Amino acid sequence: MVKENNTYSEAGIIVIGNEVLSGETLDTNSQYIGKKLNELGIVIRKKISVPDEKEDIIQAIDSLWSCCNLIIVSGGLGPTNDDITKKTLATYFNSELIFSQEIFEAIKKMLRHRVPVISDAHRNQAYVPHNARVLLNKLGTAAGLLFEKEGKVLIALPGVPYELRGLMDSEVRSYLQKLTSSNSLINKNIKTIGIAESIIAQKIKDIEDSLPVYIKLAYLPSIGQVKLRLTAQNGKDKDSLSKELDVLIEKISSRISEYIYGYGDVTVTEAIGLLLRERAASLSTAESCSGGFIAHSITSVSGSSEYYLGGIIAYSNQMKVKELGVSKSILDTYGAVSQECAEAMAKGARKKYGTSYAISTTGIAGPKGGSKEKPVGTIWLAVDSEDETISKKIVFDRGRIQNIHLSSVIVLNMLRMLILKKVDH
Amino acid sequence: MVKENNTYSEAGIIVIGNEVLSGETLDTNSQYIGKKLNELGIVIRKKISVPDEKEDIIQAIDSLWSCCNLIIVSGGLGPTNDDITKKTLATYFNSELIFSQEIFEAIKKMLRHRVPVISDAHRNQAYVPHNARVLLNKLGTAAGLLFEKEGKVLIALPGVPYELRGLMDSEVRSYLQKLTSSNSLINKNIKTIGIAESIIAQKIKDIEDSLPVYIKLAYLPSIGQVKLRLTAQNGKDKDSLSKELDVLIEKISSRISEYIYGYGDVTVTEAIGLLLRERAASLSTAESCSGGFIAHSITSVSGSSEYYLGGIIAYSNQMKVKELGVSKSILDTYGAVSQECAEAMAKGARKKYGTSYAISTTGIAGPKGGSKEKPVGTIWLAVDSEDETISKKIVFDRGRIQNIHLSSVIVLNMLRMLILKKVDH
Numbered sequence: 001m002v003k004e005n006n007t008y009s010e011a012g013i014i015v016i017g018n019e020v021l022s023g024e025t026l027d028t029n030s031q032y033i034g035k036k037l038n039e040l041g042i043v044i045r046k047k048i049s050v051p052d053e054k055e056d057i058i059q060a061i062d063s064l065w066s067c068c069n070l071i072i073v074s075g076g077l078g079p080t081n082d083d084i085t086k087k088t089l090a091t092y093f094n095s096e097l098i099f100s101q102e103i104f105e106a107i108k109k110m111l112r113h114r115v116p117v118i119s120d121a122h123r124n125q126a127y128v129p130h131n132a133r134v135l136l137n138k139l140g141t142a143a144g145l146l147f148e149k150e151g152k153v154l155i156a157l158p159g160v161p162y163e164l165r166g167l168m169d170s171e172v173r174s175y176l177q178k179l180t181s182s183n184s185l186i187n188k189n190i191k192t193i194g195i196a197e198s199i200i201a202q203k204i205k206d207i208e209d210s211l212p213v214y215i216k217l218a219y220l221p222s223i224g225q226v227k228l229r230l231t232a233q234n235g236k237d238k239d240s241l242s243k244e245l246d247v248l249i250e251k252i253s254s255r256i257s258e259y260i261y262g263y264g265d266v267t268v269t270e271a272i273g274l275l276l277r278e279r280a281a282s283l284s285t286a287e288s289c290s291g292g293f294i295a296h297s298i299t300s301v302s303g304s305s306e307y308y309l310g311g312i313i314a315y316s317n318q319m320k321v322k323e324l325g326v327s328k329s330i331l332d333t334y335g336a337v338s339q340e341c342a343e344a345m346a347k348g349a350r351k352k353y354g355t356s357y358a359i360s361t362t363g364i365a366g367p368k369g370g371s372k373e374k375p376v377g378t379i380w381l382a383v384d385s386e387d388e389t390i391s392k393k394i395v396f397d398r399g400r401i402q403n404i405h406l407s408s409v410i411v412l413n414m415l416r417m418l419i420l421k422k423v424d425h
Numbered sequence: 426m427v428k429e430n431n432t433y434s435e436a437g438i439i440v441i442g443n444e445v446l447s448g449e450t451l452d453t454n455s456q457y458i459g460k461k462l463n464e465l466g467i468v469i470r471k472k473i474s475v476p477d478e479k480e481d482i483i484q485a486i487d488s489l490w491s492c493c494n495l496i497i498v499s500g501g502l503g504p505t506n507d508d509i510t511k512k513t514l515a516t517y518f519n520s521e522l523i524f525s526q527e528i529f530e531a532i533k534k535m536l537r538h539r540v541p542v543i544s545d546a547h548r549n550q551a552y553v554p555h556n557a558r559v560l561l562n563k564l565g566t567a568a569g570l571l572f573e574k575e576g577k578v579l580i581a582l583p584g585v586p587y588e589l590r591g592l593m594d595s596e597v598r599s600y601l602q603k604l605t606s607s608n609s610l611i612n613k614n615i616k617t618i619g620i621a622e623s624i625i626a627q628k629i630k631d632i633e634d635s636l637p638v639y640i641k642l643a644y645l646p647s648i649g650q651v652k653l654r655l656t657a658q659n660g661k662d663k664d665s666l667s668k669e670l671d672v673l674i675e676k677i678s679s680r681i682s683e684y685i686y687g688y689g690d691v692t693v694t695e696a697i698g699l700l701l702r703e704r705a706a707s708l709s710t711a712e713s714c715s716g717g718f719i720a721h722s723i724t725s726v727s728g729s730s731e732y733y734l735g736g737i738i739a740y741s742n743q744m745k746v747k748e749l750g751v752s753k754s755i756l757d758t759y760g761a762v763s764q765e766c767a768e769a770m771a772k773g774a775r776k777k778y779g780t781s782y783a784i785s786t787t788g789i790a791g792p793k794g795g796s797k798e799k800p801v802g803t804i805w806l807a808v809d810s811e812d813e814t815i816s817k818k819i820v821f822d823r824g825r826i827q828n829i830h831l832s833s834v835i836v837l838n839m840l841r842m843l844i845l846k847k848v849d850h
Contacts, residue, residue: 015472017643018641018643018656019643019645019654020456020459020472021459021468021469021470021471021472022459022460022463022468022469022612022656023455023456023457023458023459023460023461023462023463023469024459024460024463024612024614024643024645024652024654025456025645025647026451026453026456027452027455027456028451030448030452030474031445031448031450031451031452032448033448034445034446034447034448034449035447035448035449036448037448038447038448038449043446043447044446044447044448045446045476045481046446046473046474046475046481047440047445047446047472047473047474048471048472048473048474049455049471049472049473050471051470052643056470056471063488078622078644078646079622079623079626080622080623080626080644081626081633081642082641082642082643082644119623119626119627121623121626121627122623139823141623160646162648162823162824162827165824187447187449189449197503197504197505198504198505198544198546198547198566201504201505201506201544201546202544202546208506216443216507217506217507218442218443218444218477218507219503219505219507220444220449220450221503221585222450223587227449229444229449231443285717285738287717287720291720291721291723291724291725291729292710292712292717292718292719292720292721292723292724292736292738293717293721293724294717295712295716295717295720295721295738296716296717296718296720296721296829298716298717299716299717299718299738299740299790299829300716300825300826300829302791302792302793302825303793304716304740305740305741308740309740309741309743309744310737310738310739310740310741310744310748311717311737311738311740312735312736312737312738313710313717313720313724313735313736313737313738314735315724315729315730315733315734315735316730316734316735318734319734319735319778323735353744365724366727367727368727368728398564398587399587399590400725400727401725402587404721404724404725
């Protein structure tokens with residue numbers, strides 16, 4: 001039995017699968033596990049990815065067993081021959097595989113509408129190590145397995161992302177919550193947009209240099225954004241640590257306030273959603289080169305239908321003219337990738353859809369389509385409101401997908417600044 | 426010096442950064458590295474993620490040094506205080522940091538338009554270990570570093586994804602290409618859609634059971650799709666291995682042909698793009714619940730403007746009526762989440778934009794907005810063509826983002842089947 005007073009402050013993650021090592025599959029599971037453990041105050045010491053090979057898996061468990069009291073394993077629990085995690089764990093924990101009628105019934109029920117007959121492969125999913133606690137998977141046929149040994153815990157989860165997430169959020173979470181109530185790690189984030197990592201570092205150098213040893217500051221850049229993460233842990237009082245971080249956050253914020261769109265886990269489209277809601281304002285989009293990515297970012301936020309009415313992907317010039325009222329003379333004189341076209345698109349969308357704000361993009365995402373005057377990565381962005389229209393050109397080629405992402409982030413920040421009436425003229 | 430005849434068949438990857446362990450950042454770098462090494466016939470044996478701590482980094486290098494002859498390290502080369510990779514590697518390789526005027530000039534040139542003054546942090550980026558080969562980074566201030574020792578190689582790359590990619594695709598690639606010309610690992614993929622992993626396994630069980638030991642088959646499921654990956658390596662002739670895999674792929678393909686949309690690295694939107702091009706056909710979209718994600722998937726393909734004219738995100742009912750001509754009586758009688766509405770949206774889009782095909786989505790992506798009759802995850806999908814209109818309902822709640830992804834994959838497959846005239850009635 002695991003002792004209730006064990007703090008479970010250190011964990012390791014093992015990701016099993018050749019496909020992750022070869023890069024065929026992007027591993028999002030270990031990120032999800034990391035996030036969820038972090039919320040419980042558990043620090044992840046190490047993450048190891050190994051092939052679907054018995055010895056490699058055992059070696060990884062051994063190496064984490066020495067530094068961590070919690071190990072989470074993901075992958076290799078599926079019904080096909082390349083899945084060997086269950087057998088390997090049974091060997092590791094000196095266990096026999098026994099047939100569980102309960103799991104078999106759950107599998108049959110789940111597959112009722114999906115397959116005509118239950119295959120042997122599916123039946124095999126009902127065999128589990130006799131000394132493992134079973135974590136019932138409501139979204140797939142591979143049960144999670146929990147082993148306790150020497151006061152430590154190993155939890156094996158299926159590699160299919162939504163199944164893993166389902167189990168992490170239910171069975172695993174409630175099991176770990178009981179064990180981690182006394183942990184004292186705290187994370188707080190400042191989310192910035194439109195300012196480079198190095199400029200922030202310059203502006204807050206003195207604050208950073210005088211941080212106490214138990215508080216760490218990390219700069220986490222992504223396209224067009226930098227997240228500042230403050231982490232505190234001194235093994236003592238959570239409340240006073242939290243207050244100390246709040247003071248620091250206020251100090252840092254005062255130096256870079258106009259670049260901050262939020263704190264914690266908020267995304268830029270969530271922050272914009274809040275601003276629009278507060279003002280009972282509405283939004284529409286007119287995308288050319290970003291091809292729906294901005295609409296997707298906006299509608300990824302639950303409840304976005306309250307302020308986002310919709311938009312258009314005007315990929316062809318014909319649609320720019322017919323649907324957004326961009327004049328032919330603009331296209332003939334300046335071309336589709338121009339300030340005039342971007343502004344006309346934003347104005348056209350705002351008028352047509354009757355929204356408070358509208359944003360537009362038009363440019364050359366690449367890799368083809370560039371010219372000497374307008375190289376790949378040339379993108380015009382515009383935002384229209386009742387009071388004014390703003391626009392901006394970017395020229396920076398980082399590859400098609402990156403160009404789309406970067407232009408989306410920049411135009412969303414233009415919208416944010418316009419809503420806040422902080423636009424420079 | 427590294428010998429030219431070294432085969433470099435085994436590599437390890439080290440990802441440095443607290444933010445990756447805590448899940449604050451999704452690690453896409455190691456996937457990219459894995460893919461690129463794989464293309465060169467290099468097998469990745471292990472991947473380790475460690476915090477920004479000297480001892481952890483050194484321990485990770487030690488553990489990979491014993492099993493691999495190539496180590497790629499990502500992260501921790503930035504200008505801020507939490508970046509300690511360069512110093513740590515200098516210690517590890519008994520090196521001193523020396524100032525490089527060449528790098529400093531490149532940094533100054535790069536930052537010319539971006540910052541008013543060169544900070545100390547940026548100047549520090551020009552210091553490099555004296556025994557490292559410098560890999561000039563054209564997209565950022567952190568140079569890549571290459572160390573050779575005991576016939577093995579360690580390459581350190583910046584953690585900013587597009588900078589890492591830039592270096593992997595240029596300097597690293599050309600360095601490794603010379604060393605790996607004699608490798609013989611081959612990967613081939615079969616990409617399927619609309620069929621479960623376990624059903625495929627059943628249909629090809631005999632083929633799988635009789636695979637030679639040097640050929641491995643992996644099932645790589647993602648939302649709505651399964652990729653079958655065949656890997657062959659017997660240390661011998663690449664051409665005959667390749668032919669052997671081709672025969673196997675043909676055998677497997679004949680069992681599941683209607684579910685296969687392509688081979689290799691092709692995506693489903695690329696495959697659909699090819700089908701449309703072959704027929705000189707065009708496409709438009711009318712999205713409600715998928716909120717632009719389908720348009721984004723389609724326009725992620727370079728050259729999509731040749732067949733994709735654009736589309737609408739009709740998020741509000743008002744837009745469904747005004748822009749797509751969905752009748753008010755449909756909304757009043759059946760509601761927006763109905764077969765009638767989905768079909769009217771697809772027909773409306775096809776007519777309005779004058780395309781050969783149009784696809785539509787309308788549903789409840791969640792987590793709010795469900796009812797007893799129409800729970801969260803209820804989504805109607807439709808495709809319209811000159812000859813016919815097809816539609817389908819799915820009810821499966823995996824969380825907002827997953828619901829959006831799944832419905833997109835399913836409706837894209839409906840389009841594929843309609844283009845190929847393989848629709849069941």
